[in-house]
Amino acid sequence: MALDRKLPALSALRPDIAVLQEVSSQDVSRHPESCWIGNNPKKGLGVLGLNGFRVRRHTSWDPNIEFVVPIEVSGPLEFLLVGVWAMHSRAVKRVEERPNRWQLLQALDVYEPLLRSKPCVVAGDFNNALLWDRAGKASNHSAAVQKLQDLGLVSAYHLNRTAEQGREPDATLYWLWRQNSGYHIDYIWLPKAWVPGLNAVELGDYQTWVGGHLSDHVPLSINVEDALIKPVGSGNSTGEWRDETRPPSSS
Numbered sequence: 001m002a003l004d005r006k007l008p009a010l011s012a013l014r015p016d017i018a019v020l021q022e023v024s025s026q027d028v029s030r031h032p033e034s035c036w037i038g039n040n041p042k043k044g045l046g047v048l049g050l051n052g053f054r055v056r057r058h059t060s061w062d063p064n065i066e067f068v069v070p071i072e073v074s075g076p077l078e079f080l081l082v083g084v085w086a087m088h089s090r091a092v093k094r095v096e097e098r099p100n101r102w103q104l105l106q107a108l109d110v111y112e113p114l115l116r117s118k119p120c121v122v123a124g125d126f127n128n129a130l131l132w133d134r135a136g137k138a139s140n141h142s143a144a145v146q147k148l149q150d151l152g153l154v155s156a157y158h159l160n161r162t163a164e165q166g167r168e169p170d171a172t173l174y175w176l177w178r179q180n181s182g183y184h185i186d187y188i189w190l191p192k193a194w195v196p197g198l199n200a201v202e203l204g205d206y207q208t209w210v211g212g213h214l215s216d217h218v219p220l221s222i223n224v225e226d227a228l229i230k231p232v233g234s235g236n237s238t239g240e241w242r243d244e245t246r247p248p249s250s251s
Contacts, residue, residue, distance in 0.1 A: 001022055001023070001024070001042075001043065002027075003020070003023050003024070003027035003028070003046075004027060004030075006214050006215070009208070009209070009212075009214055010219075013204075013219060013221055015048070015050060015221070016049070016050055016051045016052075016053045016076075017047065017048070017049060017050070017053055017055070017073060017081065018047070018048040018050070019045075019046075019047055019081075019083045019084075019123050019124045020045070020046040020047070020048065021045055021046075021085040021124065021125045021217075022043050022044075022085075023036070023043070023044060023045070023046040024041060024042045024043065024044070025038065025041045025042075025044060025046075026041070027046075028044075028046035028048070031048050031049075031050075033048065033049030033050070033053065033054050033055055034046060034047065034048050034049065034055065035047045035055050035056070035057045035069065035071055035083075037057075037061075037063070037066075037067065037069045038066075038067065039066065044067070044085075045067050045068075045069060045083055045084075045085040045124070047069070047071050047081065047083045049073065049075070051076075052075045052076055053073060053074070053075040053076060053077075054073070054074045054075050055071050055072070055073055055081070056071065056072045056074070057069060057070070057071060057072075058070040058071060058072050058080070058114065060111065060114055062110055065103050065106050065107045065110060066087060066103055067084070067085040067086065067087050067103060068082060068083070068084050068085075068086070068103050068104060068106075068107035069082070069083050070082050070107075070111055070114060071083060076226060077226055077229070077230060078118075079118060079119040079120060079121060080114065080115065080117075080118055080119065080120040080121070081120070081121050081122075081123065082107065082111065082115070082120065082121070082122040082123070082124075083123065083124050084104060084107075084122065084123065084124030084125060084126060085124055085125050085127075086102065086103055086104050086124075086125065086126050086127045086128060086139075087103065087127070088102055088103075088127060088128075088139055102138055102139035104126060104128075104144050105138075105139075105143060105144060105147065108122075108144070108147045108148070108151070109147075112151070115151055116151065119191045119193070119194065119229070120151070120153070120191065121188065121189065121190055121191075122148060122153060122187075122188075122189040123187065123188040123189070124186065124187070125185060125186050125217070126141065126144065126185055126186065126187055127185055128141040128144070128185055129141055129165075129166060129168075129183055129184055129185050130142060130145075130165050130166030131166055131183075141165070141166075142165075145165055148189050152191060152192050153189040153190060153191060153192070154189065154190055154191075154192055154195060155187055155188070155189055156188045156189070156190050156198060156201050156222045157170075157184075157187065157188065157201050157203075157220060159195065159198070159201075160198065160200075160201035161201070168184035170182075170184060170203050171183055171184055171218075172184050172185055172186035172203065172217055172218055172220055173185050173186070173216060173217050174206060174210045174216050174217075174218075175216070176216075177210055177216050179206055179210070186217060186220045187220070188201075188220060188222050190222070190224075191229075193229070194224060194228075194229045196228050196229075197224045197225040197226070197227070197228030197229040198222065198223075198224055199223040199224060199225055200221075200222065200223040201220070201221070201222050201223075202220075202221045202222075202223075203218055203219070203220055203221075204218035204219040204220075204221075205218065206218065
């Protein structure tokens with residue numbers, strides 16, 4: 001919320017692509033390259049394109065899968081982005097033939113052909129972690145992890161920190177703004193072929209973001225070097241990759 005007040009902090013991260021949760025359509029629409037979805041104009045999921053990156057909602061977007069949106073990213077690089085703000089039982093809509101599955105799993109099933117067609121990043125607030133998994137639970141985080149891995153994606157944070165799912169040393173959410181109530185529930189998943197270009201994975205600090213009353217989440221950011229991830233021709237996420245001369249890009 002109140003994105004205008006928080007823009008200086010966001011801008012300091014120098015993002016090319018920003019995935020934002022609990023943001024108003026009005027605040028997002030002020031940016032020339034942006035997408036927004038939601039059932040409440042004051043609080044939804046927004047994606048911003050900056051530094052020459054363009055973002056367009058993909059024509060395959062299904063509004064019944066609330067708060068998960070496929071985005072076509074173009075400009076210096078072209079790839080797919082699936083922006084996530086998982087709402088679990090608070091989502092009003094469902095894909096009818098998959099009524100018992102949470103939004104992220106619905107999205108990964110429905111958009112699977114699209115996600116396999118070209119390099120794809122899945123990023124956002126999953127509102128989930130392995131510690132909440134239970135036998136038979138539709139929204140088990142382990143199910144999403146397995147599906148993302150089957151799609152040839154890797155979690156940038158877990159790769160960079162050599163951490164296991166459920167044993168993250170760093171939190172991304174501080175429940176009720178308390179420093180001692182931290183959970184890791186925000187993720188960025190990348191194509192395996194992008195791993196050689198992953199330069200850095202960073203988390204915002206508690207004092208700046210939570211202590212400064214900007215958010216109860218801290219930002220998760222990655223930096224990838226375009227020259228090491230740009231495909232030859234159209235290709236796909238498992239295709240051939242070549243070096244090109246261009247400064248690194250962050251998202």
